[in-house]
Amino acid sequence: MYDAYKDSELIIGLVAPLGVNINIVEDIIRNYIKQFKYDLHTIKLSDIIKKLPYKRQEVVEDTPYNRIYTLMEAGNELRKNTKNYILTMYAILDIYRKRTNDQPLKKTAHLIRQFKHPEEVMLFRRVYTHGFFLLGINSSYANRLKYLKKELGINKDSAKFLMKKEHSADYLQRLFSINHLC
Numbered sequence: 001m002y003d004a005y006k007d008s009e010l011i012i013g014l015v016a017p018l019g020v021n022i023n024i025v026e027d028i029i030r031n032y033i034k035q036f037k038y039d040l041h042t043i044k045l046s047d048i049i050k051k052l053p054y055k056r057q058e059v060v061e062d063t064p065y066n067r068i069y070t071l072m073e074a075g076n077e078l079r080k081n082t083k084n085y086i087l088t089m090y091a092i093l094d095i096y097r098k099r100t101n102d103q104p105l106k107k108t109a110h111l112i113r114q115f116k117h118p119e120e121v122m123l124f125r126r127v128y129t130h131g132f133f134l135l136g137i138n139s140s141y142a143n144r145l146k147y148l149k150k151e152l153g154i155n156k157d158s159a160k161f162l163m164k165k166e167h168s169a170d171y172l173q174r175l176f177s178i179n180h181l182c
Helices: 022-034 045-051 064-081 086-098 118-131 141-151 156-167
Strands: 010-015 039-044 108-113 132-136
Touching: 010 022, 010 118, 022 039, 022 108, 039 045, 039 086, 045 064, 045 086, 045 108, 064 086, 064 156, 086 108, 086 118, 118 132, 141 156
Parallel strands: 010 108, 010 132, 039 108
Antiparallel strands: none
């Protein structure tokens, strides 16, 4: 039975709050799967937000703060006006387009950066079943704040505002209701 799955296509999803350095996690995953001669294809849901035409909130990337804030607003607007899993539908389409004759890609792992809503996770679970693995990455509030300040150059008050916004009840991202799904 093992031989039938040894070259299987993998789907790895990441869940992390704002301020966790996902780049480090991606590098660790990339280096680990290289041992097994797997290729890693990364799909950033934030890149999908930028490409989608039906949003009023444009993404402004002149500063890290503006990039994060406008991505949050645009993602929120997309979820509000469509479905909570709209971004993952496009990620699934991206994976499908990379395939030949609708066959899973052998020795390929797709890394989805990053889920923000439980419905996104549930859609991937329905589509990819046992080939989907969800990883929850976390860091202390202090370390996340430090990353936003030191690495991204966001001032302390603005960083705190963004972190609070991610937690707010009226915000359509439901990041902290995903952790139990990991």
